[in-house]
Amino acid sequence: MEIKVVKNILEANEVIASQNRTLFAEKGIYVLNLMGSPGAGKTTLLEKTIEHLKDRNRIAVIEGDIASSRDAERIADHAIPAVQINTGGACHLDGNMVRGGLKELNLDQIDLLIVENVGNLVCPAEFKIGENDKVMIISVTEGDDKPEKYPLMFQVSTVLLLNKIDLLPYLDFDMEKFQGDALKVNPKLEIMTLSCKTGEGLDSWLSWIKEKAGTKGS
């Protein structure tokens, strides 16, 4: 007997992600899903962002890693709530893991939640967590061929941050090719180049996030 079943295999996750999304909307929290390879600069970007926004926004961070609480400790040093989720091997965060992490946070005291996903250029792109926007960070040392090799993450992201541009003089990184390919994969992608180390280009990113997230107490 043949049974017709038309179901998205990831449906269970999408249901939970949409519940998270409803909860965030009720609480007035803007949620970012920050994705990128290990070493792209996700945590450093977060630290810089927190430094600039913490007097303006009530920020909290969920850190996803396979193991260790190093990143959450780095964020907690900035005196904002940080929750570490250890996936124990899973290559991405999903809606359910984030929902678990939310229990550790007082959602009434937050207006900007940044979720740092597990360092990986593939899997996090596939799993919604209830975010408003996906932001991808990649560093120039990863090479200019990544949009073609890992198209999905470029396709699902709203913003692409190209980090470590202070290293460009030492690399054969073809900026025109990289940006052209990224836009071919996702014509709506907003691309910003920056260096979290020197601070160059950070302003555009901060303006973008300020526009998206409300202000403290609003």
Next chain:
Amino acid sequence: MHEFGIAQSLLEIVEQEALPYRGARVTRIKLLIGKLSGVMPDALRFAFDALSTGGITKEAFLEIEEVPLRIKCSQCGKICILDDPFLICPLCKGTDVEMIAGRELEIREMVIEDGNQGSQEHP
């Protein structure tokens, strides 16, 4: 990379769908996997076989149809299949295109056989 997690979700859906058919065995499951879904069919098959060593899916065969990346161009109106992930119309070079297929990760159909054939025990 996360084919085991996907295989686990797939198993849960199949078991849920087969629930009304008591004693049945699932013999075939048809899936659509888009080229841009990030899932490798071989890895998914491996994971599924490894996870379904018992229960109703023990003998199930995964029939995987790979779905190419298909776009509709709003400039020339044509539908094309793309070999690379660049969203550009190969006919008119337009970039205002809509992806209409290629991200699928879907179960479409399953075939079950009555496990109690010839038996009088269960209706």
